[in-house]
Amino acid sequence: MKWVTWENVGIDRIGCAWMILRNIDPKATFVFIPRGTAIPPDAEPFDIPDVRFSHHGGHCSFHALVDHYKISDPVMHRITRIIDEADTVQAVNIEPAATGLDLICEGVRLISPNDHAAIELGKQVYDALYARLALESGQTTAGGDQ
Amino acid sequence: MKPWLLLVYRIPREPTAGRVFVWRKLKQLGAIAVQDAIWVIPQTHRTREQFQWLAAEITELKGEALVWDAEQIYATDAESLRRQFTEPVEAEYREILAALKKKSPDLPSLSKRFQEAQTRDYFASEFGRQAREKLLAAAEGSP
Numbered sequence: 001m002k003w004v005t006w007e008n009v010g011i012d013r014i015g016c017a018w019m020i021l022r023n024i025d026p027k028a029t030f031v032f033i034p035r036g037t038a039i040p041p042d043a044e045p046f047d048i049p050d051v052r053f054s055h056h057g058g059h060c061s062f063h064a065l066v067d068h069y070k071i072s073d074p075v076m077h078r079i080t081r082i083i084d085e086a087d088t089v090q091a092v093n094i095e096p097a098a099t100g101l102d103l104i105c106e107g108v109r110l111i112s113p114n115d116h117a118a119i120e121l122g123k124q125v126y127d128a129l130y131a132r133l134a135l136e137s138g139q140t141t142a143g144g145d146q
Numbered sequence: 147m148k149p150w151l152l153l154v155y156r157i158p159r160e161p162t163a164g165r166v167f168v169w170r171k172l173k174q175l176g177a178i179a180v181q182d183a184i185w186v187i188p189q190t191h192r193t194r195e196q197f198q199w200l201a202a203e204i205t206e207l208k209g210e211a212l213v214w215d216a217e218q219i220y221a222t223d224a225e226s227l228r229r230q231f232t233e234p235v236e237a238e239y240r241e242i243l244a245a246l247k248k249k250s251p252d253l254p255s256l257s258k259r260f261q262e263a264q265t266r267d268y269f270a271s272e273f274g275r276q277a278r279e280k281l282l283a284a285a286e287g288s289p
Contacts, residue, residue, distance in 0.1 A: 010195075049202030056206065058167065089174045089196060106191075 004043035007032040011105040012087045013047045014122035015062045032115040060087045075133045150216040151197050153185040157209030164207040176266035188268035238263040239273035246280045
């Protein structure tokens, strides 16, 4: 399936692309369009205002995908919380990784020649984050070795 | 990038939860309602993104929203708008600096307050730089 989002990806769009490939559509291809331009009719849009996979009820687009596709993996839920705290205004902030991941994702785009390359590199960042958080899954408290 | 972002919105009176949601977000971002009419915030990559999403969420709550990229061309008091953003943040930094002078300050909680203040420090306050230095110095000094 073809998926479309705005160019200059950051934490939420990189995370969404990673999760789409990992959990939803392994053969996904991505199209990046300039902010505010028309959405191609043959593609599923994400992280663009007013589409279904977007910010809703104070949550990020990653959250909308996790919710719609009923992803039950607790590690993915933890990552959802991290992106929520980084990318939306939250009253409660309990994930110290949020700020760091946000900066790293901005940096990933800065050192990548285009959005496709940023997604490729960003996938490794999220794979690494997943691997580390998976060590903790099942624990009730975070960061056992901190 | 122009220095300011402006937001004007209207939202149905009921349900009140929607109104509260929007108002809280604006407060948390540190936006200011100028003349109780127009919400203003200094433009950064982050505030631009946040205002745009908030506008989309207002639309979703059956309201109407408009967001502009703006430059101030006249003001009775040119610095007044800027001061409204810097004053609360600087007051917070000064409190942190004062607390650091006391005997055995609570460093973990002061550093949290510092981080919190930083998210609304749109004009890179000198007090922020000082607070950072003093916090680091206090950490060096503590056993």
